[in-house]
Amino acid sequence: MLKRLGVITCVVAALAMPASSAAEAFSLFGFHLWGEKEPEANLADAIPEPTDFAVTLELSPDPATSEVNTDLKSALETNSELFSKQDAPVSGEAGVLALAAGDFERLVGTLYTQGYYGGVVTILVDGRPVDAVIEDPTPISARPIPVDITVTAGPEFTLGTVDIHYNVARDATLGQLPTAEALGLQQGAPAFSEKVLTAETRGLRAFEDLGYPKAAVKTRRLTANHQTSTLDVTLVFDGGRLAKFGPVTVSGTERVDPEFIRTYANIPEGERYDAKILKRAETRLRDLEVFASLRVQPGETIAPDGTLPINITVSERPRRVFGFGANWSSNEGFGVEGYWRHRNLFGQAEKLQLSGSVGQIDAVDPEDLEYALRLAFEKPGAFGPTTAFTTSVAAVQERPDNYRSRSISADAFFVKEFDEKLSARVGGELYFANEEDVFGNNNYFLVGIPGYVTYDSRNNEFNPSSGIFAEGFIEPAIDALDSSPLLFSRFTVATYKSLDEAERFILAGRLGTGAIYSDSVEDVPASRRFFLGGGGSVRGYAYKNIGPREGDEVIGGRSYLFLNGELRTKITDTIGLVGFVDAGAAYDTSLPDFSEPLQVGVGAGLRYFTPVGPLRLDVGVPLDPKNNDPSFAIYVGLSQSF
Secondary structure, eight states: OOOSEEEEEEEEEEEOSOGGGGGSOEEETTEEEESOOOOOOOHHHHSSSEEOEEEEEEEOOOTTTSSOOHHHHHHHHHHOHHHHTTTSOEEHHHHHHHHHHHHHHHHHHHHHHTTOOSOEEEEEETTEEHHHHHHOOOOOOOSSEEEEEEEEOOOOOEEEEEEEEEEOSOHHHHTTSOOTTTTTOOTTSBOOHHHHHHHHHHHHHHHHHTTOTTOEEEEEEEEEETTTTEEEEEEEEEOOOOOEEEEEEEESOSSSOHHHHHHHHTOOTTSBOOHHHHHHHHHHHHTTSOEEEEEEEEOSSOOTTSEEEEEEEEEEOOSEEEEEEEEEETTTEEEEEEEEEESOSSSSOOEEEEEEEEEOTTOSSGGGOEEEEEEEEEETTBTBTTEEEEEEEEEEEEOOSSOEEEEEEEEEEEEEEOSSSEEEEEEEEEEEEEEEETTEEEEEEEEEOOEEEEEEOOSOSSSOSSEEEEEEEEEEEEETTTTEEEEEEEEEEEEEEESSTTOOEEEEEEEEEEEEEOSOGGGSOGGGSBOBOSTTSSTTSOTTOBSOEETTEEOOBSEEEEEEEEEEEESSSSEEEEEEEEEEEEESSSSOOOOSOOEEEEEEEEEEEETTEEEEEEEEEESSOOTTOOSEEEEEEESOOO
């Protein structure tokens, strides 16, 4: 088995389709995988009188710098249909003229979005203005038809006077509505037209959060002063009537209990309307994973008693789903995994899942196989809409280089959601393990009361650019075989900071620490001790190869500390680069005493951004490799590393 190179790859697929569809063609990320590939249609054959055309776009230099604004030119080309469609024929001269006529408004609108309100756009078809060609029925003989676009942008405008007016019945509400600066309209800033639209959206959202769901923009007045190159903005908002949540109706259900949906949405009927509550209800229902589509919308009109009905419209997903996966690493060999899940067992989104995995399949000794089998059940809304119940049983064999562990466990938890950011779970656990490590062959039977607290304010779970994620864990336990008391604890916090408004440069940091209180490290099952190294902690080092040692064997510690730092850069809309530094150590004492030096790994990564999250490729290098550590390691996965 190779020891100088660590590579991890993973392929996962989830299937929820009739068996008959298995023979159909299948593609992934644009690559044809199996089935008969459909022939590509010849577009020219389907278009009557196919006609080619060629487009040029010239942008005049900025008078202040005498240079062409390349970003503006790129934006103009991107928003021009003539540019985007010039590689495919259109239907006759009329098709070219239609694109040219529509491009005029699109290009002027693009200038406005970039803050240019004195620009001039000229489009010539075969050397003549579009209007003249439309009025002249003489056919155009040139092929491809030449289309020339000339744009004079003029000076860039800034925001001048900004007046925001709110018409609202309750004077007390005025002080809670945003100022012009809070709406993003600050005097002297670039006068992008999108800023005005964003300001309107923010103003209406502020009204909705204060109980005015039918607020509207009554007046929008934009005045461009070409002498001073400023744009004066006047916005008048009308709040309308104050509303309360009315009755909640549910439609579109097939097997899910509509009364459960109403209860689980947790929309407080009779209380003041708040758009944030509806957004949270939609998120909660979506997280149940039983709906293919979901909408939580207020009704059209407010009733005479001030209530506004709420409509929840759903479309259900298939109840049963299964998935499979495979992985390989040069250190750990080949493995497979799979699961079967029922997403709506009794009609109230109860989940039953059977999952299993087998690792190190290519091991020489069959006893070195790693395997796991787990049966889990979850009941959302078990004790009110914000409390769930979960339970599971599992059988696991782990066989890393440091130890072998065979275990059977069972647990049960109550999960409480306090708000959209804070949640907790507490329960009981039974854990029996037979283990072989440097201390010999030992049995453990732990009885514990684990508890977790999680705070999550990240703006995106898979690719965060702001917010905090923190989780604390504590579990008092006792080994029933020898009455040894134990106390397990872990704490992790990660934070994210955007360095620019476009969120192309993100600083990300994570700190993790943990402690186990016991009489000695031998009293702790090896599978519950702390090991670092690998993709989840210190990249570049072998998996679970950082920790206190007996000779060359890593025995695991009773405490640890690790730190991760990343600079994430978005090069294009789909490609990103990452530089990272990881450091960590595990100790045989119950608190980190820094008797072991921090092991440091450095590296870089590539990100490919997809609708479901970034695909991750990281290469880590250990700066102080020990026995069994590779020269470098490669990690592949979905989502950012933390």
